[in-house]
Amino acid sequence: MQDIAFQYHFTVPKTAIDDMNHVNNVVYLQWIQDIAKKHWEFKTDQQMRDTYVWVVLNHYIEYHLPAFENDNITSQTWIDNYKGVKCERHTRIINSDTQKVLVSAKTSWCLLYKETLRPARITDEISTLFF
Incomplete structure (x- = not known):
């Protein structure tokens, strides 16, 4: 298993619940994006965030168990790895009380220059923060 680089703890809000009385699948996708952003912001300074931005190329999500309010x-x-302008980010969403995995995801991201929105090679400066 890969070492966990970043964790975030929270409680499921009522707004995440759908008509089936569990967390909606779209909410999990938002949480996957939210933790990626939190990780980026935690590891980088404002200058780096003003220079670069990440965009999603694709998500692969497995829904294992439901979560509830x-x-x-x-x-x-x-x-997990990177090459050129792309990286592969993994996310797990776990019930903190049972330690059961609710969702696992793999997302391909592309680094862009924020000003031009053109692809930017992942530099040593960035890679040393995350790898």
Whole structure:
């Protein structure tokens, strides 16, 4: 198993619940993007965030178990590899009380220059923060 690079803990809000009384699949996708952003912001300074931005190329998500209102959640993320302008980020969403994996995801991201929105090669400066 890959070392976990970043974790975030929260409680499922009522707004995440759908008509089936569990967390909606779209909410999990938002949580996957949220933790990626939190990880980026935690590891980088404002100058780097003003220079670069990430965009999603694709998501692969597996839904294992449902989550419910007021469940305690741990979201975990790490970057497995990178090449050129792309990286592969993994995310797990876990019920903090049972330690059961609710969702696992793999997302391909592309680094862009924020000003031009053109692809930017992942530099040593960036790679040393995340790998």
